[in-house]
Amino acid sequence: MAANLPSLPLHNNNNNNGFPASNTDSSLPYSSTIHLDRGDKVALESYWWKMRDKCTVVTKGWEFMSYGSDWSNSACWFMTPELRDAIKRLHALVGNADTDDSHLVVGNGATQLFQAALFALSSSPSLSPHTPINVVAAAPHYSGYPDETDMVRSSLYKWSGDAREYDKNEAYIEIVNYPNNPDGSVRTTPVVNNKYGCEGKLIHDLVFYWPHYTPITHKAKHDLMLFSLSKCTGHSGSRIGWAIVKDKDIARKMTKLIELNSIGVSGESQTRAAKIMEVLCDSYQSLRCDGSKKDSELFFEYSRRLLKERWEKLREVISENGDFILHNKFSQRAYCNFKNESSETYPAFAWFMCKKEEDCGIYMDKKMRVVARSGNRFGSDSKFARIDMLGTAEDEFEEFLDRLSNIKEVN
Amino acid sequence: MAANLPSLPLHNNNNNNGFPASNTDSSLPYSSTIHLDRGDKVALESYWWKMRDKCTVVTKGWEFMSYGSDWSNSACWFMTPELRDAIKRLHALVGNADTDDSHLVVGNGATQLFQAALFALSSSPSLSPHTPINVVAAAPHYSGYPDETDMVRSSLYKWSGDAREYDKNEAYIEIVNYPNNPDGSVRTTPVVNNKYGCEGKLIHDLVFYWPHYTPITHKAKHDLMLFSLSKCTGHSGSRIGWAIVKDKDIARKMTKLIELNSIGVSGESQTRAAKIMEVLCDSYQSLRCDGSKKDSELFFEYSRRLLKERWEKLREVISENGDFILHNKFSQRAYCNFKNESSETYPAFAWFMCKKEEDCGIYMDKKMRVVARSGNRFGSDSKFARIDMLGTAEDEFEEFLDRLSNIKEVN
Numbered sequence: 001m002a003a004n005l006p007s008l009p010l011h012n013n014n015n016n017n018g019f020p021a022s023n024t025d026s027s028l029p030y031s032s033t034i035h036l037d038r039g040d041k042v043a044l045e046s047y048w049w050k051m052r053d054k055c056t057v058v059t060k061g062w063e064f065m066s067y068g069s070d071w072s073n074s075a076c077w078f079m080t081p082e083l084r085d086a087i088k089r090l091h092a093l094v095g096n097a098d099t100d101d102s103h104l105v106v107g108n109g110a111t112q113l114f115q116a117a118l119f120a121l122s123s124s125p126s127l128s129p130h131t132p133i134n135v136v137a138a139a140p141h142y143s144g145y146p147d148e149t150d151m152v153r154s155s156l157y158k159w160s161g162d163a164r165e166y167d168k169n170e171a172y173i174e175i176v177n178y179p180n181n182p183d184g185s186v187r188t189t190p191v192v193n194n195k196y197g198c199e200g201k202l203i204h205d206l207v208f209y210w211p212h213y214t215p216i217t218h219k220a221k222h223d224l225m226l227f228s229l230s231k232c233t234g235h236s237g238s239r240i241g242w243a244i245v246k247d248k249d250i251a252r253k254m255t256k257l258i259e260l261n262s263i264g265v266s267g268e269s270q271t272r273a274a275k276i277m278e279v280l281c282d283s284y285q286s287l288r289c290d291g292s293k294k295d296s297e298l299f300f301e302y303s304r305r306l307l308k309e310r311w312e313k314l315r316e317v318i319s320e321n322g323d324f325i326l327h328n329k330f331s332q333r334a335y336c337n338f339k340n341e342s343s344e345t346y347p348a349f350a351w352f353m354c355k356k357e358e359d360c361g362i363y364m365d366k367k368m369r370v371v372a373r374s375g376n377r378f379g380s381d382s383k384f385a386r387i388d389m390l391g392t393a394e395d396e397f398e399e400f401l402d403r404l405s406n407i408k409e410v411n
Numbered sequence: 412m413a414a415n416l417p418s419l420p421l422h423n424n425n426n427n428n429g430f431p432a433s434n435t436d437s438s439l440p441y442s443s444t445i446h447l448d449r450g451d452k453v454a455l456e457s458y459w460w461k462m463r464d465k466c467t468v469v470t471k472g473w474e475f476m477s478y479g480s481d482w483s484n485s486a487c488w489f490m491t492p493e494l495r496d497a498i499k500r501l502h503a504l505v506g507n508a509d510t511d512d513s514h515l516v517v518g519n520g521a522t523q524l525f526q527a528a529l530f531a532l533s534s535s536p537s538l539s540p541h542t543p544i545n546v547v548a549a550a551p552h553y554s555g556y557p558d559e560t561d562m563v564r565s566s567l568y569k570w571s572g573d574a575r576e577y578d579k580n581e582a583y584i585e586i587v588n589y590p591n592n593p594d595g596s597v598r599t600t601p602v603v604n605n606k607y608g609c610e611g612k613l614i615h616d617l618v619f620y621w622p623h624y625t626p627i628t629h630k631a632k633h634d635l636m637l638f639s640l641s642k643c644t645g646h647s648g649s650r651i652g653w654a655i656v657k658d659k660d661i662a663r664k665m666t667k668l669i670e671l672n673s674i675g676v677s678g679e680s681q682t683r684a685a686k687i688m689e690v691l692c693d694s695y696q697s698l699r700c701d702g703s704k705k706d707s708e709l710f711f712e713y714s715r716r717l718l719k720e721r722w723e724k725l726r727e728v729i730s731e732n733g734d735f736i737l738h739n740k741f742s743q744r745a746y747c748n749f750k751n752e753s754s755e756t757y758p759a760f761a762w763f764m765c766k767k768e769e770d771c772g773i774y775m776d777k778k779m780r781v782v783a784r785s786g787n788r789f790g791s792d793s794k795f796a797r798i799d800m801l802g803t804a805e806d807e808f809e810e811f812l813d814r815l816s817n818i819k820e821v822n
Binding site: 042044054057062066069107154155156236267 | 450451452453457464466467468469470471472476477478479480518519520523526530555558562563565566567568645646647648649650668672673676677678679680683687690
């Protein structure tokens with residue numbers, strides 16, 4: 001998800017008395033490459049900087065000496081009860097997923113949980129032990145799915161491409177991802193239409209189903225749902241993801257994979273994730289109690305406004321630029337149950353199509369010194385490329401817009 | 412490594428104003444099961460409790476927003492420079508491994524790094540793409556190796572059992588583990604003697620090569636060495652391991668596996684691990700400067716004395732008990748370059764052999780309500796079982812000794 005990236009981004013340059021560079025006005029020389037391919041959400045750093053005192057976590061030297069966090073929890077013995085409770089509280093606040101009558105599994109990011117889900121769903125007794133189950137997703141799909149599925153060439157599962165083209169008389173797992181990475185489309189239903197009536201299982205990747213990105217139109221109740229701290233609050237470096245799983249046996253198998261893979265998940269990160277979620281929920285609770293909160297103090301409102309502003313600026317620049325088309329499939333306005341008003345989608349990524357050259361990524365690199373993720377990594381075409389909308393601090397995003405505006409002059 | 416474990420151990424019962432239960436005198440009813448099969452090192456909690464103020468780590472809300480920690484480090488872009496430096500300092504202090512002219516890779520425990528090593532070593536262009544490479548270790552070997560190797564039935568590598576019996580005309584990876592888990596033997600050289608002259612690669616698992624367990628007789632300089640915080644300082648819940656790798660391409664492949672597996676390693680845990688290592692090193696440095704430190708303030712001396720006391724008590728009890736034999740293969744006394752004196756081995760595990768029943772684990776459970784890890788999980792026989800020497804607080808260990816002493820009465 002973040003490979004082949006040579007230089008340190010500006011936002012990590014914390015030489016300002018502890019103040020993140022995203023809050024400073026550092027200038028970016030044109031010779032610097034702008035990395036918009038990493039999937040980071042460092043633009044959200046500015047919110048957490050404002051909240052820094054409330055979110056402080058202190059860890060003492062004798063804490064986290066055991067592999068286990070809750071041996072009595074047979075669904076996931078390495079998950080801390082505090083994180084479990086915080087996740088339930090967060091979903092109850094937002095209304096985006098039902099955690100009742102389900103089991104929570106924590107992982108080192110949704111990435112590890114995705115592999116745990118493949119393992120759990122492919123080790124069903126009803127499946128042939130000799131044929132790997134086919135894993136598919138509708139293109140364009142997240143670039144990590146094929147690589148993660150085929151990483152160690154498992155005999156349990158294998159990547160089988162675009163779900164729309166799936167036509168084998170074999171069992172399969174379809175990944176349903178909404179809002180979709182890379183294009184932001186909201187496709188809540190699976191697309192495989194298997195004429196053979198084969199056994200099909202579903203993984204719902206809902207890491208972007210949060211109110212800063214999209215209206216919360218329903219409370220998701222799928223069998224196996226994936227979420228992550230990276231995409232919700234932006235804390236990618238903490239490596240915390242969670243799965244909400246209906247079937248306890250599946251949850252336990254996922255836990256088994258994570259046990260064999262890494263013997264659990266950092267206790268420090270779990271504690272911090274719980275704290276961050278609690279602070280987030282507390283701010284909405286105090287709004288409801290005394291109504292004194294401003295929008296800028298509420299995480300989803302702050303993040304949504306930031307995204308909205310960036311999207312408006314990007315659309316304006318693109319409308320005057322003849323080289324690219326924005327190819328995101330934006331949903332219609334929809335009523336957001338969380339905001340209690342109609343609202344729009346502001347995807348975490350812009351999905352560019354290049355009109356000038358076959359390879360959009362190469363064109364951006366050559367003309368703008370911007371690194372994007374090429375469309376062919378998403379099961380699509382290299383004329384497309386994905387650009388992070390939250391991957392940089394404000395100054396770098398502005399510089400990106402400047403380069404996009406001036407591309408003809410560079411020509 | 413910690414599966415099938417139903418109840419919360421006493422040491423996690425932190426209802427004593429924040430004081431870990433290991434420092435309290437809580438009594439353990441005989442009806443309680445004692446878990447000595449988990450591989451935890453919670454006995455070391457008492458040392459870190461003493462050092463709690465020096466090791467405190469404060470994490471602010473805006474930290475760790477990016478996947479990357481050091482994009483300029485192409486060997487491992489998610490490793491923090493602070494952890495890298497602390498690891499080098501620790502090995503320089505102890506003299507157990509050479510980090511010069513090598514590359515460090517951080518992982519979610521040595522467990523994830525082991526899998527990263529299998530991936531890196533099995534994707535060599537010289538190997539057949541169709542035949543999984545054989546993975547072997549001399550029995551008795553760590554119980555995790557077979558399960559972790561065959562977890563998702565990779566086509567790149569497969570578990571092939573006891574290294575001493577390896578006799579295939581195929582490429583192989585041999586794991587050399589010293590001091591050996593479960594029996595503490597120090598076997599520094601590989602044992603495969605392949606008459607076909609096949610390509611053989613080595614992984615040196617040195618997670619127990621620290622001065623509390625064994626004399627430091629040499630500075631290890633192998634091609635690929637694994638270490639972990641769990642076994643060194645006892646912080647198992649932090650999930651921090653590291654590899655020292657000679658070949659940069661191998662290090663990068665390991666990093667790639669961890670990227671696809673979990674997109675890196677918790678920043679919170681890396682920061683804390685670095686802090687703990689620094690405090691450990693500082694205490695030795697101040698000893699050298701002013702000589703004022705007592706042994707109880709020095710981590711390895713404290714931990715070694717704790718282990719020595721437990722081993723002496725255990726040997727005494729076993730000498731009067733007719734049911735078991737201690738089957739550890741203790742090395743001869745050897746000169747420890749770290750302590751500058753001759754010293755003994757005190758393994759992290761006791762390797763029991765049962766004289767009364769075929770299945771040692773079942774016998775322990777039935778007669779003593781003690782859960783051990785059965786010998787057959789270590790490529791050995793079920794008449795053996797592994798017992799944690801540091802897995803419990805003092806009161807639980809004493810209760811274990813009491814049950815062992817009174818086993819005849821229970822009979």
